[in-house]
Amino acid sequence: MTIPSSIKNIIFDFGGVILNIDYKLTEIAFAKLGLPDFSNIYSQKNQKELFDLFEKGLITPADFRREVKKYSKQEISDTQIDIAWNAMLLDLPVERVQLLDKLKRTHRVFLLSNTNEIHFTAFSSYMKDKFKRNVFSDVFERYYVSHKVKMRKPDAEIFEMVVQENMLRKEETLFIDDSMQHIEGARKAGLNAIFLEKGKTILDIFNE
Numbered sequence: 498m499t500i501p502s503s504i505k506n507i508i509f510d511f512g513g514v515i516l517n518i519d520y521k522l523t524e525i526a527f528a529k530l531g532l533p534d535f536s537n538i539y540s541q542k543n544q545k546e547l548f549d550l551f552e553k554g555l556i557t558p559a560d561f562r563r564e565v566k567k568y569s570k571q572e573i574s575d576t577q578i579d580i581a582w583n584a585m586l587l588d589l590p591v592e593r594v595q596l597l598d599k600l601k602r603t604h605r606v607f608l609l610s611n612t613n614e615i616h617f618t619a620f621s622s623y624m625k626d627k628f629k630r631n632v633f634s635d636v637f638e639r640y641y642v643s644h645k646v647k648m649r650k651p652d653a654e655i656f657e658m659v660v661q662e663n664m665l666r667k668e669e670t671l672f673i674d675d676s677m678q679h680i681e682g683a684r685k686a687g688l689n690a691i692f693l694e695k696g697k698t699i700l701d702i703f704n705e
Contacts, residue, residue, distance in 0.1 A: 520536075552649050643655070656686035680692045
């Protein structure tokens with residue numbers, strides 16, 4: 498795929514686009530903790546209000562853990578919950594960071610992620626250990642994470658905030674995500690958008 502020359506700004510999702518993730522691993526981990534139907538309350542396509550509130554930073558990690566315990570059929574600790582919840586977080590290939598470093602020479606590059614405090618702490622620590630730098634502040638002109646800005650995709654307000662705060666022209670802005678509902682939200686907000694299909698990476702988009 499050739500990115501049109503009219504695109505000056507690129508907004509990336511994080512999990513599933515930059516960081517490799519596998520929702521199934523968290524589902525398996527929670528099944529071992531007495532939540533065999535975890536996918537019924539949380540998945541890539543759908544989730545209970547608890548997870549929406551956590552991603553918007555409207556409840557604390559302690560609130561989140563307390564609510565998760567209510568779903569379990571056995572006694573589980575806060576640490577067990579965190580380990581199971583973070584099981585979906587995999588690796589960040591160095592080639593993707595290199596691509597982002599290259600892209601920021603020619604484009605304005607941003608991050609827009611639905612995430613939560615527990616995940617953010619975990620992958621921030623992982624990236625600092627692996628890359629010996631703050632990838633968020635080094636690579637992206639600005640990064641937006643839902644639990645800090647109290648909004649989440651696919652709501653129009655979060656796209657509008659990124660556009661307005663950085664004085665972006667929508668027709669010159671491309672959004673890349675691996676969740677179709679977020680792509681549709683971006684398009685409704687007036688942005689160009691590419692859905693990253695399963696099995697593809699951002700290297701496939703920019704290196705073709």
